[in-house]
Amino acid sequence: MRADDLGRDQGFEALVAEHGPMLRRIAGSYEANPEVRRELEQDILLAVWRALPRFRGDAPVRAFLARVAHNRAVTHVSREAAAPRRSPLDEALPSGEPTPHDRVEAEDLRERLAAAVRALPLSLRQPASLTLEGFSPAEIGQMLGMNANTVSIRLTRARAELRALMNPEASR
Incomplete structure (x- = not known):
């Protein structure tokens, strides 16, 4: 070496x-x-x-x-x-480690947020996930090759979609 x-x-x-x-x-x-x-x-x-x-x-x-x-x-x-679709694992399989209730709730929220972000169209997913990492619209615009106003508009749309995805009862 x-x-x-x-x-x-x-x-x-x-x-x-x-x-x-x-x-x-x-x-x-x-x-x-x-x-x-x-x-x-x-x-x-x-x-x-x-x-x-x-x-x-x-x-x-x-x-x-x-x-x-x-x-x-x-x-x-x-x-x-x-790729061809795979069949999911059985959710009823027992877990090897029990977790505290608060940890389960926090993990559930993180997973729901991650699933909601994955459900966004790519044009909204990229700025949304970068915003969650703490990047500003200007920095995101530079990374994705667009201006900060376009990023801000996409972030507004992404937030609205995430709210609807995270709380479907409120959007009825």
Whole structure:
């Protein structure tokens, strides 16, 4: 192993330590199946590893990583859409670990939000998931190649759709 490879490995590990949770959340906004989501997370990390030498510093590294992750996730979604459908696992299988009630409720809310984000059209999903990661409309516009006003309009539409998806009784 060369010395510059070692430095690259340490730099990559530092980036993953700092931005890994964001990359996992982005993967989760595109994939519901936990096993497939873990594979997507690995694909995203590989894509980040491969893309890092091309990082020029034009944007914050966080934005660069999010863009790589979203691009990889969009490719994943298009491949999954073309793949044959799988049958789901039986929900009645017993769990190996019991969880406290509050944790279940919090997880349910996160899952419902992730499912609602996945249900959005791609044009709304991208700005919505990036907003959930704390990016501003201007930063999102730069990442997605559109102006901040367009991003803001899409975010307004995404919020309205998310409200309806998260609380269907209120929209009746």
